[in-house]
Amino acid sequence: MVISKENLRINDEIRAREVRLTADDGEQLGIMSSRDALALAQEKQLDLVEIAPNAKPPVCRIMDYGKYRYEQQKRDKEARKKQKTFDIKEVKLRPGIEDHDYTVKFKNAVRFLEDGDKVKVTIMFRGCELSHPELGEVLLKRMAEELKDTVVIERAPKLEGRNMIMIVAPKATK
Template structure:
């Protein structure tokens, strides 16, 4: 039974490598052109050669022949260690993703008759979110007959925007949606 699992695992590993690698570039026997423009390991031009000669040169150096420009006439192939190339490319992609900042939308919920101290606490939270580079969704929740006075919610939204004016711009003005009034603040871009 265990032998069956090992063969299944090997098949999955082979399939995964084939699927991931074959989507990028053609290597070695996957190249279909008769002749190719060959580039050496260090980037030197070796000229236009027959495909089998290029594969032989790569095999003598224990490296791979990789088709880097399949649409060129003739296709451009480079001699390189493909495994090392894929590893370095994955490393570069990971580093680029690490430096990338994803902006989130944080929410601050208020009521129209909020007390001053509670308002200041919520406003400081909004400032903290904006300083972290996140957008802030300000939601004023109306209950019962409070919805008949949307001007209270609008005033509260603008008061919060005034409190955070050094850190934020109003991206979306206060708008009543059902029983909630929503405003979105975006962090100020500092040059």
């Protein structure tokens, strides 16, 4: 049962004349006036909560509203915990990078990917290096080729201003 918090009406806020009532244990109590339903809820020291406002007549349930909200917040918090958030880590290279420096940057990218993060590989061009963007593309393709078994290329190498950017993400594990 998914109820949005915005249109949830309780007790005196319910405007319908007649409501279909269910008890807190799920038992159907039938259709009755909202005044009678509210009196029944107050008799049990619980709240009357409109759970399906668009139904004809609207469906209301007798429940402890405070307890329901608490449970809902707990479920929402648990769902947020289980969500995986991706950080984007960046590895910056230059077109004339030496092999050892490239290896260090490559190892950093692999470590980021193993941690479950996306990696943005950036080639930074300075001065007249920009007249040879193919050098940057060769570097990015080399890195993509070396990582091909463990990554998905989310964004192919593309020149943006003075930088060439490629984004890779770890493959989903089953």
